[in-house]
Amino acid sequence: MDWCGDFSFPTRVVFGPGRSRELPALVRDWGTQALVVTDEGLLSSGAAEPVFAALRESQLDYRVFDGVESNPSEENVMEGLRRFQQDCDFLIAIGGGSVLDAAKAIRLLATHEGPLAPYDDLKDGSERIGPDLPPLVAIPTTAGTGSEVGRSTVITVGGRKTVIFSPYLVPTIALCDPELTLGLPGRVTAGTGADALIHNLEAYLARGFHPLCDAIALDGMRRAMRWLAAAVHNGRNLEARTQMMIAAMMGAVAFQKGLGVVHSLAHPLSTIAGMHHGTANAVMLPHALRFNREVIRHRIGAVAHALAVPESHVPDETVERVADALAALFADIGLPKRLREAGVTRALLAPMAGLAIQDGCHLSNPRNVTRQDMLALYEAAL
Numbered sequence: 001m002d003w004c005g006d007f008s009f010p011t012r013v014v015f016g017p018g019r020s021r022e023l024p025a026l027v028r029d030w031g032t033q034a035l036v037v038t039d040e041g042l043l044s045s046g047a048a049e050p051v052f053a054a055l056r057e058s059q060l061d062y063r064v065f066d067g068v069e070s071n072p073s074e075e076n077v078m079e080g081l082r083r084f085q086q087d088c089d090f091l092i093a094i095g096g097g098s099v100l101d102a103a104k105a106i107r108l109l110a111t112h113e114g115p116l117a118p119y120d121d122l123k124d125g126s127e128r129i130g131p132d133l134p135p136l137v138a139i140p141t142t143a144g145t146g147s148e149v150g151r152s153t154v155i156t157v158g159g160r161k162t163v164i165f166s167p168y169l170v171p172t173i174a175l176c177d178p179e180l181t182l183g184l185p186g187r188v189t190a191g192t193g194a195d196a197l198i199h200n201l202e203a204y205l206a207r208g209f210h211p212l213c214d215a216i217a218l219d220g221m222r223r224a225m226r227w228l229a230a231a232v233h234n235g236r237n238l239e240a241r242t243q244m245m246i247a248a249m250m251g252a253v254a255f256q257k258g259l260g261v262v263h264s265l266a267h268p269l270s271t272i273a274g275m276h277h278g279t280a281n282a283v284m285l286p287h288a289l290r291f292n293r294e295v296i297r298h299r300i301g302a303v304a305h306a307l308a309v310p311e312s313h314v315p316d317e318t319v320e321r322v323a324d325a326l327a328a329l330f331a332d333i334g335l336p337k338r339l340r341e342a343g344v345t346r347a348l349l350a351p352m353a354g355l356a357i358q359d360g361c362h363l364s365n366p367r368n369v370t371r372q373d374m375l376a377l378y379e380a381a382l
Contacts (some may be wrong), residue, residue, distance in 0.1 A: 003178075003242050007204040007255065011149055011170045015245075017238060020051045020139060020177035023092070025056030030135045031089020034062040037080055037103040038067075038094045047141055047183050048094045055092075058266045062086040063088060068095065071270050071277075072102040073156045074116050080106040081114075090135040093171070094191065097145025097154075097277075100138050104153035104169050107136050116157050121165040122282065125132075138171035141180045141189055141232070143244035144192025144278055146199065146252025148174035163360055176249065178242040180233060188276075189232045190333040193244050195278030197224035197326075198262060198285055199251030205296050206364040213257040220250030222304040225329065232333040252310065258364025262288045265377060267359050268352035273344045281301035282330040286323040287380045293319045295366045341380045349378040 005015030027034065036055075042048055043066045055062055057090060065083045068076050080306070084091065084106055084306045092104030112119075113207065119125035138148035152165040181189075201222035203213055224247040230240035262284050269280035289296070296303075297315035304311045304318050309325045312318045329335065336342050353375040356362070362369045 003243060004195070007148070010167075010175055011266035013170065013174045013176060013249070015176045016243065017177060017179045020175055020194055021054045023051060023054050023137065023139070023175060024060055026173055027060070027092070027135070027137055028173065029057065032061060033088050034090055034092050035080070035084045035088040035092060035106070036062050036064045036092045037068065037099055038064065038066050038095065040066045042095050042099070042141060042239065045183070047180060048139075050180070051094055051139060060293060062092070066097045066100045070098055071156050071161070072098045076102055077105040077109065077116065077155060078114070080110050083112065084110055086135065087170065090141065090150065092137050094139045096140065096142040097147045097188065100140065100147035100171075101155060103136060104147070104171070105155050107133050108136050108153075108164070108169065113174070114249070116155055116164065119164045120157070121152070121163045125164060127289055129168050130319040131168050133168055135172040137173045137175055139175045139177070139180070140185060140248070142179055142188065143248040144195040146196065146248040146250070146302070148176060148252075149249050150252035151256060159271060160174060160355060160358065161271055163272070166295040170225055175251070178238060178245045181241045181245065181381065182238065184235060184282040186232045186235060187334060189329075190228075190335050191276040191278035191282070192248075193224060193228040194229060194249040194282040194330060194335060195279070196244065196251045197221060197228060198278075198281045199255050199259070200224065200247065201285070201303065202260040202262055203251065203254035203257050205292065205299060205366050206255075206260055206368050207258055210257040213254040216250045217254035218253060218302060218306045220247045221303065223247040225307045229329065229333055259361040260288065260365035261291065261362045261369050261374075261377070263361035264356045264365075264369070265374060266361070267361070268355040269339070272350055272352050272355070273339075273342070275342050275344070279335055279342065282335045283342070283381055284377065285379050286327045288335055289319055289323045291377060292367050294345060339378070344382065346382060349375060349382065354377060
Protein backbone atom coordinates (compact mmCIF):
# COMPACT_ATOMS: atom_id res chain seq x y z
CA MET A 1 0.00 0.00 0.00
CA ASP A 2 1.17 3.55 -0.77
CA TRP A 3 1.47 5.30 2.60
CA CYS A 4 2.18 8.76 1.17
CA GLY A 5 -0.37 11.56 1.14
CA ASP A 6 -1.24 15.15 2.01
CA PHE A 7 -4.32 15.93 4.07
CA SER A 8 -5.66 18.42 6.62
CA PHE A 9 -7.16 17.39 9.96
CA PRO A 10 -7.10 20.18 11.04
CA THR A 11 -3.50 21.12 10.23
CA ARG A 12 -1.76 20.29 6.99
CA VAL A 13 -0.08 16.88 7.20
CA VAL A 14 2.63 15.85 4.74
CA PHE A 15 3.03 12.14 5.38
CA GLY A 16 5.17 9.38 3.95
CA PRO A 17 8.57 7.67 3.99
CA GLY A 18 11.31 9.97 2.73
CA ARG A 19 9.15 13.07 2.63
CA SER A 20 11.30 14.99 5.13
CA ARG A 21 13.50 15.81 2.13
CA GLU A 22 10.69 18.08 0.91
CA LEU A 23 11.17 20.45 3.87
CA PRO A 24 12.92 23.32 2.00
CA ALA A 25 10.13 23.55 -0.56
CA LEU A 26 7.48 23.59 2.17
CA VAL A 27 8.99 26.57 4.01
CA ARG A 28 10.27 28.51 1.00
CA ASP A 29 7.86 31.41 1.45
CA TRP A 30 8.07 31.69 5.24
CA GLY A 31 11.09 33.99 5.56
CA THR A 32 14.85 34.11 5.27
CA GLN A 33 16.02 32.42 8.49
CA ALA A 34 14.69 29.52 10.58
CA LEU A 35 15.23 28.45 14.16
CA VAL A 36 15.68 24.69 14.24
CA VAL A 37 14.58 23.37 17.64
CA THR A 38 15.95 19.95 18.63
CA ASP A 39 17.89 18.24 21.43
CA GLU A 40 21.53 17.29 21.88
CA GLY A 41 20.91 13.55 21.75
CA LEU A 42 19.13 13.66 18.42
CA LEU A 43 21.72 16.03 16.99
CA SER A 44 24.65 13.82 18.01
CA SER A 45 22.95 10.58 16.90
CA GLY A 46 22.65 11.70 13.30
CA ALA A 47 19.07 10.42 13.15
CA ALA A 48 17.86 13.70 11.69
CA GLU A 49 20.68 13.98 9.15
CA PRO A 50 18.32 13.64 6.14
CA VAL A 51 16.53 16.77 7.31
CA PHE A 52 19.72 18.75 7.87
CA ALA A 53 21.12 17.56 4.54
CA ALA A 54 18.03 18.90 2.80
CA LEU A 55 18.42 22.22 4.60
CA ARG A 56 22.09 22.51 3.63
CA GLU A 57 21.42 21.68 0.00
CA SER A 58 18.73 24.35 -0.15
CA GLN A 59 21.11 26.95 1.32
CA LEU A 60 18.37 28.03 3.72
CA ASP A 61 19.78 30.08 6.60
CA TYR A 62 19.04 28.59 10.00
CA ARG A 63 20.13 28.65 13.62
CA VAL A 64 20.04 25.55 15.83
CA PHE A 65 18.75 25.45 19.39
CA ASP A 66 19.46 22.02 20.89
CA GLY A 67 18.86 22.82 24.56
CA VAL A 68 15.52 21.02 25.00
CA GLU A 69 15.43 18.63 27.96
CA SER A 70 13.41 15.41 28.12
CA ASN A 71 10.82 17.21 30.25
CA PRO A 72 11.02 20.72 28.77
CA SER A 73 11.03 23.54 31.28
CA GLU A 74 10.14 27.19 31.02
CA GLU A 75 13.87 27.91 31.20
CA ASN A 76 14.39 25.84 28.04
CA VAL A 77 11.65 27.80 26.33
CA MET A 78 13.08 31.18 27.31
CA GLU A 79 16.54 30.23 26.02
CA GLY A 80 15.01 29.09 22.75
CA LEU A 81 13.03 32.32 22.55
CA ARG A 82 16.23 34.34 22.85
CA ARG A 83 17.68 32.39 19.93
CA PHE A 84 14.52 32.93 17.87
CA GLN A 85 14.64 36.67 18.50
CA GLN A 86 18.02 36.80 16.75
CA ASP A 87 16.44 37.57 13.36
CA CYS A 88 14.51 34.30 12.87
CA ASP A 89 11.24 34.29 10.95
CA PHE A 90 9.86 30.80 11.57
CA LEU A 91 10.55 27.55 13.41
CA ILE A 92 11.42 23.99 12.43
CA ALA A 93 11.03 21.44 15.24
CA ILE A 94 12.80 18.09 14.80
CA GLY A 95 12.45 15.53 17.55
CA GLY A 96 10.14 13.80 19.96
CA GLY A 97 7.25 15.24 21.89
CA SER A 98 9.46 17.28 24.23
CA VAL A 99 11.09 19.10 21.32
CA LEU A 100 7.79 19.73 19.55
CA ASP A 101 6.20 21.02 22.76
CA ALA A 102 9.13 23.34 23.44
CA ALA A 103 8.93 24.72 19.90
CA LYS A 104 5.22 25.42 20.34
CA ALA A 105 5.91 27.35 23.53
CA ILE A 106 8.75 29.32 21.91
CA ARG A 107 6.39 30.12 19.06
CA LEU A 108 3.77 31.32 21.53
CA LEU A 109 6.11 33.67 23.39
CA ALA A 110 7.50 35.04 20.12
CA THR A 111 4.32 37.11 19.83
CA HIS A 112 2.73 36.85 23.30
CA GLU A 113 4.03 38.33 26.54
CA GLY A 114 5.65 35.91 29.01
CA PRO A 115 5.84 34.15 31.41
CA LEU A 116 3.99 30.93 30.61
CA ALA A 117 1.96 30.53 33.82
CA PRO A 118 -0.96 32.76 32.73
CA TYR A 119 -1.51 30.49 29.70
CA ASP A 120 -2.19 27.42 31.87
CA ASP A 121 -5.32 25.68 30.62
CA LEU A 122 -6.54 25.30 34.22
CA LYS A 123 -6.59 29.11 34.40
CA ASP A 124 -8.48 29.48 31.10
CA GLY A 125 -5.20 30.50 29.52
CA SER A 126 -6.43 29.69 26.03
CA GLU A 127 -8.42 32.92 26.08
CA ARG A 128 -5.11 34.82 26.12
CA ILE A 129 -3.79 33.12 22.97
CA GLY A 130 -4.39 34.68 19.57
CA PRO A 131 -3.64 33.60 16.01
CA ASP A 132 -0.62 35.86 15.47
CA LEU A 133 2.09 33.19 15.69
CA PRO A 134 5.12 32.59 13.45
CA PRO A 135 4.98 29.54 11.15
CA LEU A 136 6.08 26.20 12.55
CA VAL A 137 6.78 22.91 10.79
CA ALA A 138 6.84 19.94 13.20
CA ILE A 139 8.91 16.89 12.21
CA PRO A 140 8.47 14.01 14.67
CA THR A 141 11.28 11.50 15.13
CA THR A 142 9.26 9.32 17.50
CA ALA A 143 5.77 7.85 17.30
CA GLY A 144 4.36 8.83 20.66
CA THR A 145 2.85 12.14 21.70
CA GLY A 146 1.43 13.13 18.33
CA SER A 147 2.34 16.69 19.25
CA GLU A 148 2.86 17.42 15.54
CA VAL A 149 -0.94 17.54 15.11
CA GLY A 150 -1.95 18.44 18.68
CA ARG A 151 -3.37 21.66 20.05
CA SER A 152 -1.45 21.60 23.32
CA THR A 153 2.02 21.93 24.74
CA VAL A 154 3.17 20.54 28.08
CA ILE A 155 5.92 22.52 29.82
CA THR A 156 7.25 22.21 33.37
CA VAL A 157 6.51 25.54 35.06
CA GLY A 158 7.42 25.96 38.73
CA GLY A 159 7.98 22.22 39.16
CA ARG A 160 4.58 21.21 37.73
CA LYS A 161 3.76 19.97 34.25
CA THR A 162 1.55 22.72 32.84
CA VAL A 163 -0.77 22.14 29.89
CA ILE A 164 -1.26 25.07 27.53
CA PHE A 165 -4.05 24.52 25.05
CA SER A 166 -5.26 26.46 22.03
CA PRO A 167 -6.26 25.66 18.44
CA TYR A 168 -3.70 28.28 17.42
CA LEU A 169 -0.87 26.10 18.78
CA VAL A 170 -1.36 23.45 16.09
CA PRO A 171 1.78 23.52 13.87
CA THR A 172 1.41 25.08 10.46
CA ILE A 173 2.61 21.84 8.85
CA ALA A 174 3.20 18.39 10.30
CA LEU A 175 5.91 16.72 8.22
CA CYS A 176 5.73 13.03 9.14
CA ASP A 177 8.43 10.76 7.75
CA PRO A 178 8.48 7.25 9.28
CA GLU A 179 12.00 6.73 7.95
CA LEU A 180 13.24 9.14 10.63
CA THR A 181 12.15 6.64 13.31
CA LEU A 182 13.96 3.61 11.86
CA GLY A 183 17.00 4.04 14.07
CA LEU A 184 15.07 4.69 17.27
CA PRO A 185 16.27 2.42 20.11
CA GLY A 186 13.86 -0.28 21.23
CA ARG A 187 13.39 1.17 24.71
CA VAL A 188 12.43 4.57 23.33
CA THR A 189 10.18 2.96 20.72
CA ALA A 190 8.45 1.04 23.51
CA GLY A 191 7.86 4.03 25.78
CA THR A 192 6.71 6.40 23.08
CA GLY A 193 4.54 3.73 21.45
CA ALA A 194 2.85 2.94 24.75
CA ASP A 195 2.11 6.65 25.07
CA ALA A 196 0.43 6.67 21.66
CA LEU A 197 -1.70 3.65 22.52
CA ILE A 198 -2.74 5.13 25.87
CA HIS A 199 -3.62 8.49 24.33
CA ASN A 200 -6.14 6.68 22.15
CA LEU A 201 -7.46 4.52 24.99
CA GLU A 202 -7.85 7.31 27.54
CA ALA A 203 -9.43 9.60 24.95
CA TYR A 204 -12.03 6.96 24.08
CA LEU A 205 -12.91 6.39 27.74
CA ALA A 206 -12.88 10.09 28.68
CA ARG A 207 -16.18 11.55 29.73
CA GLY A 208 -18.02 13.73 27.26
CA PHE A 209 -19.59 13.40 23.83
CA HIS A 210 -17.27 13.45 20.82
CA PRO A 211 -18.11 10.66 18.34
CA LEU A 212 -15.43 11.79 15.87
CA CYS A 213 -12.69 11.44 18.47
CA ASP A 214 -14.15 8.13 19.64
CA ALA A 215 -13.96 6.63 16.15
CA ILE A 216 -10.40 7.88 15.63
CA ALA A 217 -9.33 6.58 19.05
CA LEU A 218 -10.62 3.08 18.39
CA ASP A 219 -8.68 2.79 15.15
CA GLY A 220 -5.59 4.29 16.78
CA MET A 221 -5.80 1.64 19.50
CA ARG A 222 -6.15 -1.08 16.90
CA ARG A 223 -3.07 0.04 14.99
CA ALA A 224 -0.91 0.44 18.08
CA MET A 225 -1.89 -2.95 19.52
CA ARG A 226 -1.17 -4.61 16.18
CA TRP A 227 2.16 -2.94 15.36
CA LEU A 228 3.89 -1.72 18.54
CA ALA A 229 5.70 -4.96 19.37
CA ALA A 230 6.79 -5.35 15.75
CA ALA A 231 8.29 -1.85 15.78
CA VAL A 232 10.16 -2.58 19.01
CA HIS A 233 11.49 -6.01 18.05
CA ASN A 234 12.51 -5.02 14.52
CA GLY A 235 13.36 -1.35 14.38
CA ARG A 236 13.87 -1.48 10.59
CA ASN A 237 10.30 -2.62 9.96
CA LEU A 238 9.09 0.37 7.96
CA GLU A 239 5.45 -0.71 7.88
CA ALA A 240 5.39 -1.06 11.67
CA ARG A 241 7.05 2.35 12.03
CA THR A 242 4.55 3.87 9.62
CA GLN A 243 1.55 2.37 11.40
CA MET A 244 2.81 3.60 14.77
CA MET A 245 3.30 7.12 13.41
CA ILE A 246 -0.31 7.02 12.21
CA ALA A 247 -1.47 5.76 15.63
CA ALA A 248 0.41 8.58 17.37
CA MET A 249 -1.25 11.20 15.19
CA MET A 250 -4.65 9.65 15.80
CA GLY A 251 -4.10 9.71 19.55
CA ALA A 252 -3.25 13.40 19.56
CA VAL A 253 -6.33 14.23 17.49
CA ALA A 254 -8.52 12.05 19.72
CA PHE A 255 -7.39 13.47 23.04
CA GLN A 256 -8.76 16.88 22.27
CA LYS A 257 -11.80 15.13 23.84
CA GLY A 258 -9.78 14.69 27.03
CA LEU A 259 -7.52 12.20 28.79
CA GLY A 260 -7.76 10.72 32.26
CA VAL A 261 -6.21 9.71 35.54
CA VAL A 262 -3.35 7.80 33.90
CA HIS A 263 -1.83 11.00 32.56
CA SER A 264 -2.37 12.88 35.82
CA LEU A 265 -0.45 10.10 37.58
CA ALA A 266 2.26 9.97 34.92
CA HIS A 267 3.14 13.66 34.93
CA PRO A 268 4.59 13.69 38.51
CA LEU A 269 6.35 10.42 37.79
CA SER A 270 8.30 12.36 35.16
CA THR A 271 8.93 15.59 37.07
CA ILE A 272 9.66 14.04 40.49
CA ALA A 273 10.80 10.47 39.78
CA GLY A 274 12.40 11.06 36.37
CA MET A 275 10.46 8.33 34.56
CA HIS A 276 9.91 8.48 30.82
CA HIS A 277 6.37 9.74 30.29
CA GLY A 278 5.17 6.86 28.14
CA THR A 279 6.73 4.29 30.46
CA ALA A 280 4.99 5.88 33.44
CA ASN A 281 1.68 5.72 31.57
CA ALA A 282 2.22 2.04 30.80
CA VAL A 283 2.88 1.10 34.43
CA MET A 284 -0.19 2.98 35.68
CA LEU A 285 -2.69 1.99 32.98
CA PRO A 286 -3.79 -1.47 34.19
CA HIS A 287 -4.42 -0.08 37.68
CA ALA A 288 -6.39 2.86 36.30
CA LEU A 289 -8.57 0.55 34.20
CA ARG A 290 -9.49 -1.43 37.30
CA PHE A 291 -10.14 1.80 39.22
CA ASN A 292 -12.52 2.93 36.45
CA ARG A 293 -14.15 -0.51 36.11
CA GLU A 294 -17.63 0.44 37.30
CA VAL A 295 -18.04 3.41 34.95
CA ILE A 296 -16.53 1.98 31.74
CA ARG A 297 -18.57 -1.22 31.48
CA HIS A 298 -20.65 0.17 28.61
CA ARG A 299 -17.53 1.06 26.58
CA ILE A 300 -15.08 -1.71 27.39
CA GLY A 301 -16.48 -4.05 24.73
CA ALA A 302 -15.45 -1.69 21.92
CA VAL A 303 -12.01 -1.34 23.51
CA ALA A 304 -11.62 -5.11 23.69
CA HIS A 305 -12.62 -5.45 20.04
CA ALA A 306 -10.09 -2.79 18.96
CA LEU A 307 -7.33 -4.51 20.94
CA ALA A 308 -8.28 -8.01 19.67
CA VAL A 309 -9.01 -9.15 23.23
CA PRO A 310 -11.77 -11.78 23.62
CA GLU A 311 -14.83 -10.14 25.17
CA SER A 312 -16.60 -11.75 28.11
CA HIS A 313 -20.37 -11.60 28.66
CA VAL A 314 -19.43 -10.14 32.08
CA PRO A 315 -18.15 -6.56 31.53
CA ASP A 316 -15.94 -6.59 34.64
CA GLU A 317 -14.21 -9.68 33.32
CA THR A 318 -13.62 -7.89 30.03
CA VAL A 319 -11.95 -5.04 31.94
CA GLU A 320 -9.61 -7.58 33.56
CA ARG A 321 -8.84 -9.19 30.20
CA VAL A 322 -8.03 -5.81 28.64
CA ALA A 323 -5.83 -4.81 31.58
CA ASP A 324 -3.99 -8.15 31.47
CA ALA A 325 -3.52 -8.00 27.68
CA LEU A 326 -2.03 -4.52 27.86
CA ALA A 327 0.23 -5.47 30.77
CA ALA A 328 1.43 -8.45 28.73
CA LEU A 329 2.14 -6.24 25.71
CA PHE A 330 4.13 -3.78 27.80
CA ALA A 331 6.11 -6.61 29.39
CA ASP A 332 6.84 -8.09 25.96
CA ILE A 333 8.34 -4.81 24.76
CA GLY A 334 10.52 -4.48 27.85
CA LEU A 335 8.69 -1.91 29.95
CA PRO A 336 8.68 -2.30 33.75
CA LYS A 337 5.60 -3.70 35.46
CA ARG A 338 6.08 -1.97 38.81
CA LEU A 339 7.13 1.55 39.74
CA ARG A 340 9.89 0.24 41.99
CA GLU A 341 11.52 -1.37 38.95
CA ALA A 342 11.97 2.19 37.64
CA GLY A 343 13.52 3.41 40.90
CA VAL A 344 10.40 4.94 42.45
CA THR A 345 10.41 4.80 46.26
CA ARG A 346 7.51 4.90 48.71
CA ALA A 347 8.71 8.26 50.03
CA LEU A 348 7.87 9.84 46.67
CA LEU A 349 4.25 8.67 46.55
CA ALA A 350 2.62 11.28 48.78
CA PRO A 351 4.31 14.28 47.09
CA MET A 352 3.41 12.86 43.69
CA ALA A 353 -0.22 12.34 44.72
CA GLY A 354 -0.37 16.01 45.70
CA LEU A 355 0.81 17.05 42.25
CA ALA A 356 -1.35 14.50 40.44
CA ILE A 357 -4.58 15.88 41.91
CA GLN A 358 -3.58 19.35 40.67
CA ASP A 359 -3.15 18.01 37.12
CA GLY A 360 -6.08 18.80 34.84
CA CYS A 361 -6.08 15.54 32.86
CA HIS A 362 -8.09 13.67 35.50
CA LEU A 363 -10.96 16.13 35.17
CA SER A 364 -12.14 14.20 32.10
CA ASN A 365 -11.54 10.78 33.67
CA PRO A 366 -14.75 8.74 33.55
CA ARG A 367 -14.71 8.41 37.38
CA ASN A 368 -14.12 11.27 39.81
CA VAL A 369 -10.72 11.09 41.51
CA THR A 370 -9.51 12.27 44.92
CA ARG A 371 -6.00 12.77 46.23
CA GLN A 372 -6.42 9.60 48.28
CA ASP A 373 -7.34 7.73 45.10
CA MET A 374 -4.13 8.99 43.47
CA LEU A 375 -2.09 7.76 46.41
CA ALA A 376 -3.84 4.38 46.38
CA LEU A 377 -3.15 3.95 42.65
CA TYR A 378 0.54 4.75 43.16
CA GLU A 379 0.69 2.25 46.02
CA ALA A 380 -1.00 -0.43 43.91
CA ALA A 381 1.59 0.09 41.18
CA LEU A 382 4.62 0.30 43.46
